[in-house]
Amino acid sequence: MNERLLIHQEIDLPDEFDVKEDKLFYSNIDLLKLAKDYGSPLRFTFLPAISNQIERMKMYFQKAIEKTDYQGEYSYYYCTKSSHFEHILKKAVQSNIGIEISSAYDIDLIRSLIKAGNLKPGTAIICNGYKTPEYQAGITAMIQQGYCSVVPIIDSKTELLYYLRESKGLSPIKIGIRLNLSFISGYDRKSRFGLSPEDILSFYQHEISKNEKLELSTLHFFNEKGMDNSDDYWKVLEKIVRFYCQLKRWNPSLTTLDIGGGMPFRSSINSDADLPLLVQRIISTVQNICHEEAVMEPNIITEFGKYTVAEATSTIFKICEKKTADEFNWAIIDGSFITHLPDTWAIHQEYPVLPINNWNKNLKPFILGGLTCDSADYYPNTPENEFIRLPDTEEEQFIAFLHTGAYQEALSGFGGVNHCLIPSPKHLIIDRNQDDVLEYVVFSEKQNSEQLLNILGYG
Numbered sequence: 200m201n202e203r204l205l206i207h208q209e210i211d212l213p214d215e216f217d218v219k220e221d222k223l224f225y226s227n228i229d230l231l232k233l234a235k236d237y238g239s240p241l242r243f244t245f246l247p248a249i250s251n252q253i254e255r256m257k258m259y260f261q262k263a264i265e266k267t268d269y270q271g272e273y274s275y276y277y278c279t280k281s282s283h284f285e286h287i288l289k290k291a292v293q294s295n296i297g298i299e300i301s302s303a304y305d306i307d308l309i310r311s312l313i314k315a316g317n318l319k320p321g322t323a324i325i326c327n328g329y330k331t332p333e334y335q336a337g338i339t340a341m342i343q344q345g346y347c348s349v350v351p352i353i354d355s356k357t358e359l360l361y362y363l364r365e366s367k368g369l370s371p372i373k374i375g376i377r378l379n380l381s382f383i384s385g386y387d388r389k390s391r392f393g394l395s396p397e398d399i400l401s402f403y404q405h406e407i408s409k410n411e412k413l414e415l416s417t418l419h420f421f422n423e424k425g426m427d428n429s430d431d432y433w434k435v436l437e438k439i440v441r442f443y444c445q446l447k448r449w450n451p452s453l454t455t456l457d458i459g460g461g462m463p464f465r466s467s468i469n470s471d472a473d474l475p476l477l478v479q480r481i482i483s484t485v486q487n488i489c490h491e492e493a494v495m496e497p498n499i500i501t502e503f504g505k506y507t508v509a510e511a512t513s514t515i516f517k518i519c520e521k522k523t524a525d526e527f528n529w530a531i532i533d534g535s536f537i538t539h540l541p542d543t544w545a546i547h548q549e550y551p552v553l554p555i556n557n558w559n560k561n562l563k564p565f566i567l568g569g570l571t572c573d574s575a576d577y578y579p580n581t582p583e584n585e586f587i588r589l590p591d592t593e594e595e596q597f598i599a600f601l602h603t604g605a606y607q608e609a610l611s612g613f614g615g616v617n618h619c620l621i622p623s624p625k626h627l628i629i630d631r632n633q634d635d636v637l638e639y640v641v642f643s644e645k646q647n648s649e650q651l652l653n654i655l656g657y658g
């Protein structure tokens with residue numbers, strides 16, 4: 200009991216978790232039962248978490264807007280690339296949001312949502328990313344169809360030239376332009392995205408302002424370092440808002456600043472990011488600069504990916520074996536980090552990890568090893584953290600990697616061939632029905648060897 204209390208105090212479980220009879224519960228779901236009923240490795244998505252995240256963020260913005268008497272409006276967009284699944288999009292758009300897309304096949308994804316009656320007429324779509332001819336044609340078709348309110352974000356000069364040419368056949372359209380951030384001294388990333396401030400001003404002056412079919416309504420940027428409370432973030436934001444003001448003085452049709460994604464998710468169990476404060480600071484920074492520059496405050500758009508979906512999904516593994524090699528304690532999972540959670544390997548992403556059972560046991564440090572033959576297939580994989588702590592027992596042990604819902608399936612090529620032929624895990628979707636009862640649906644079974652061999656041409 201003492202140990203259990205000690206564990207509780209040390210890790211300070213978030214509200215949606217609980218420990219009962221030495222087992223972990225998530226939103227009242229017994230995770231040990233879940234792992235045993237459905238088998239492991241198991242990815243499960245709890246859809247209500249997506250609506251909660253969106254509603255919470257809208258509330259943060261609403262409060263900040265009211266507190267500061269900010270004159271612009273806020274719109275939440277979900278960026279499809281962080282998880283393209285239909286169940287995710289269907290759930291997200293129920294919260295009356297816009298969608299940000301980034302490639303040609305995303306257009307078909309939108310068409311499919313419309314066809315199935317899952318997208319309301321007038322839903323706002325922002326088209327980001329590099330526009331291949333196929334993507335470009337799809338955007339034009341969507342604009343002509345008129346079901347959604349589509350705003351392409353110009354990412355390069357050739358794209359702008361395309362609209363200057365093609366707009367002749369279209370009704371007047373709104374466009375946005377992505378600002379390349381390399382001009383900012385505090386922004387130390389090499390960026391290929393968007394156009395420089397000089398190019399934007401020159402294109403506006405010489406081309407867009409002279410074309411009555413194009414209305415430049417939106418300035419977009421994405422600080423790829425993510426949103427945080429560091430001085431760097433605010434310095435970069437200030438430079439961008441100053442440029443917004445300069446452009447607005449030239450172009451009265453400019454109404455909107457699209458600040459992209461980057462809102463953090465809880466990547467550790469004791470994550471202390473103060474999101475309401477972050478939002479408050481975004482609003483007041485934009486407002487203060489606009490006041491100084493005597494420019495009307497813009498409407499603000501965000502395109503949050505990982506914030507929207509990461510926390511809705513967890514990945515459960517079973518420990519196959521514990522072994523000692525040299526002075527290290529290894530626990531081998533029945534999956535793979537490289538294939539199931541590729542960000543742990545590629546960008547050293549951390550996730551909260553919790554034991555699912557044996558909460559009455561003492562904890563001992565372990566390195567988790569994956570099933571592939573790759574020496575890089577282990578976790579944790581950061582200089583700061585060398586171990587995770589697991590119950591010190593030889594009994595059957597399950598563990599949960601939490602908040603794994605963003606990017607992992609797309610990066611590992613869901614349903615494809617993976618390193619050492621490690622199959623994609625079973626994927627379970629959990630949602631509440633109209634009577635508020637939880638419903639469990641298997642979205643996909645664990646990949647079988649026939650599926651893999653077929654892909655490889657052995658059929």
Ligand SMILES: Cc1ncc(COP(=O)(O)O)c(C=O)c1O
Pocket residue numbers: 278281299327421425459460461462502503504505506605
């Ligand atoms: C243009 C753009 N918007 C939004 C996002 C979403 O970012 P995040 O998942 O960090 O919110 C991305 C991610 O790459 C992006 O490139």
